Amino acid sequence: MEGEILKTVNLSAYYGKHQVLKSITLSFPENRVTAILGPSGCGKSTFIRCLNRMHELVEGARMEGKVYLRGKDIYEMEPTTVRRKIGMVFQRPNPFPTMTIYDNVIAGYKLGGIKLKKTEADALVEDSLRKAALWEEVKDFLYKRGTFLSGGQQQRLCIARALAMKPEVLLLDEPTSALDPKSTARIEELIQELKKTVTIILVTHNIGQASRVSDFTAFLYLGELVEFGATERVFTVPRDKRTEEYLVGKFG
Amino acid sequence: MKKRGAFNFSLLVAALAVGTVLIAAALSMTIASLPALRAFGLKFFFSPDWDPVSNKFGALPFLLGTLITSFLALFLSLPFSLSISILSGEYLKGKKISSLLKTLVDLIAAVPSVIYGFWGLEVLVPLVRKLEISLGVAPYGVGIFTASLILAVMIIPNAAALAREVIELVPSNLKEAAYALGATRTETLLKVTLPYARGGIMAGILLSLGRALGETMAVTMVIGNSNTIPKSLFSPANTMASVIANEFTEATGDLYYSSLIAIGLTLFVVTAIFGVVGRYVVNRMKIK
Numbered sequence: 001m002e003g004e005i006l007k008t009v010n011l012s013a014y015y016g017k018h019q020v021l022k023s024i025t026l027s028f029p030e031n032r033v034t035a036i037l038g039p040s041g042c043g044k045s046t047f048i049r050c051l052n053r054m055h056e057l058v059e060g061a062r063m064e065g066k067v068y069l070r071g072k073d074i075y076e077m078e079p080t081t082v083r084r085k086i087g088m089v090f091q092r093p094n095p096f097p098t099m100t101i102y103d104n105v106i107a108g109y110k111l112g113g114i115k116l117k118k119t120e121a122d123a124l125v126e127d128s129l130r131k132a133a134l135w136e137e138v139k140d141f142l143y144k145r146g147t148f149l150s151g152g153q154q155q156r157l158c159i160a161r162a163l164a165m166k167p168e169v170l171l172l173d174e175p176t177s178a179l180d181p182k183s184t185a186r187i188e189e190l191i192q193e194l195k196k197t198v199t200i201i202l203v204t205h206n207i208g209q210a211s212r213v214s215d216f217t218a219f220l221y222l223g224e225l226v227e228f229g230a231t232e233r234v235f236t237v238p239r240d241k242r243t244e245e246y247l248v249g250k251f252g
Numbered sequence: 253m254k255k256r257g258a259f260n261f262s263l264l265v266a267a268l269a270v271g272t273v274l275i276a277a278a279l280s281m282t283i284a285s286l287p288a289l290r291a292f293g294l295k296f297f298f299s300p301d302w303d304p305v306s307n308k309f310g311a312l313p314f315l316l317g318t319l320i321t322s323f324l325a326l327f328l329s330l331p332f333s334l335s336i337s338i339l340s341g342e343y344l345k346g347k348k349i350s351s352l353l354k355t356l357v358d359l360i361a362a363v364p365s366v367i368y369g370f371w372g373l374e375v376l377v378p379l380v381r382k383l384e385i386s387l388g389v390a391p392y393g394v395g396i397f398t399a400s401l402i403l404a405v406m407i408i409p410n411a412a413a414l415a416r417e418v419i420e421l422v423p424s425n426l427k428e429a430a431y432a433l434g435a436t437r438t439e440t441l442l443k444v445t446l447p448y449a450r451g452g453i454m455a456g457i458l459l460s461l462g463r464a465l466g467e468t469m470a471v472t473m474v475i476g477n478s479n480t481i482p483k484s485l486f487s488p489a490n491t492m493a494s495v496i497a498n499e500f501t502e503a504t505g506d507l508y509y510s511s512l513i514a515i516g517l518t519l520f521v522v523t524a525i526f527g528v529v530g531r532y533v534v535n536r537m538k539i540k
Binding site: 052054057080081083084087088090092094095096097098107108110111112113158161162165 | 423425426428429430431432433434435436439440443444447448
């Protein structure tokens with residue numbers, strides 16, 4: 001197997017006394033798409049939120065275990081540094097309504113007070129929007145607010161915003177669940193393109209999406225990692241009965 | 253059906269009554285202030301002389317008194333009202349202590365203004381006098397500065413309550429987006445939360461200003477009631493509201509009486525202008 005970039009060891013997560021993740025050990029191969037598949041409420045979102053230290057922002061939330069980015073414990077790094085290296089896109093598109101499209105793309109720099117030269121910023125905006133397959137659609141409206149964009153365009157703007165930080169890993173938390181089928185198809189296409197430069201971890205409860213876009217699949221059920229492997233193998237010869245039942249639609 | 257018609261009719265009557273009262277008040281004030289406005293013309297607003305003995309009336313000292321005390325009060329209260337609203341709307345959001353803080357701030361608004369006036373006389377005036385002595389200015393104790401201090405306390409709840417509400421309503425997914433980009437809590441507050449809430453914050457500020465412009469009792473008790481243009485922040489002065497409250501009972505001549513009503517009309521117009529302009533600004537700042 002190719003090099004691993006991110007790894008969790010015995011990762012458990014809690015909200016108060018309620019345990020939502022049970023000792024998950026999992027490695028993510030570099031420049032591949034790994035789908036985290038499972039029914040609603042199985043802890044998928046909590047899991048990826050532990051990977052960029054967003055989980056700890058919730059009152060009463062805590063975690064145990066280790067997460068390593070290229071061998072370094074992310075819980076010994078600054079959370080802000082971790083979040084710049086491991087970007088995230090959310091379920092609902094959430095561009096900043098107070099900023100222009102241009103500023104949205106470089107929002108990470110603006111918020112963090114990181115100065116960019118005008119030429120640098122211009123190049124970064126164009127590059128990120130191109131990578132997010134949005135450049136052609138918005139290049140004439142860069143200095144307008146992004147609120148008039150469609151849901152799918154807004155989501156790609158959020159992807160561009162995350163890419164502008166030049167992350168090593170991109171976490172996508174059900175990025176198409178609020179979108180129509182056409183926008184969903186565009187995002188799925190985009191994911192294929194993006195994995196050349198960035199490792200992608202995709203949370204989804206959509207079995208078809210996992211099979212279409214991912215190289216590896218981890219099946220989570222009730223906070224437990226049931227099965228992990230190459231997507232083709234997991235989908236054709238699941239080793240665990242629960243995986244099989246989920247894939248054929250017995251629950252979820 | 254018929255019952256419903258009667259109900260709707262009574263709603264309409266109530267709605268019309270509100271408008272009628274407002275228009276009637278404005279009209280009767282305009283009519284009653286005509287003698288003064290005819291006698292002095294525009295000079296009424298620009299003349300610094302208010303001299304009942306020689307029947308000369310100019311409202312400039314009071315216009316200035318109102319504007320200076322109100323804006324100074326706004327300036328003094330903003331750091332407090334903004335801090336309170338950020339604290340309870342963001343940092344303590346959803347916690348018990350936040351609702352306790354909210355109740356306390358609302359209580360500030362519930363205290364009758366005459367009590368603030370008394371408190372000002374008993375507590376603030378001696379303190380300001382000490383300050384004036386140490387600064388080497390005439391130690392009146394009462395004056396613009398004291399009135400502004402009292403006003404500042406009184407208007408905190410207006411801005412704080414509204415600002416807290418809009419800060420609380422900032423969608424959490426926007427804040428999460430900022431955190432996910434590596435922003436700290438402070439950066440998120442300053443560059444995401446507050447810009448998003450700015451329309452409501454502005455509305456709260458204007459509400460405070462409106463309250464300060466019209467506040468009468470407390471100001472009358474501590475401003476020193478001097479009808480001259482204030483020379484410094486510590487000068488005794490009068491606002492439009494306080495001069496009316498002070499001199500209404502002794503306004504013997506017709507022109508004197510009419511001049512006071514003209515001041516009332518001016519106050520009415522000034523508050524209305526701030527209200528309308530404010531609403532326009534707030535609408536422009538709203539996030540669509």
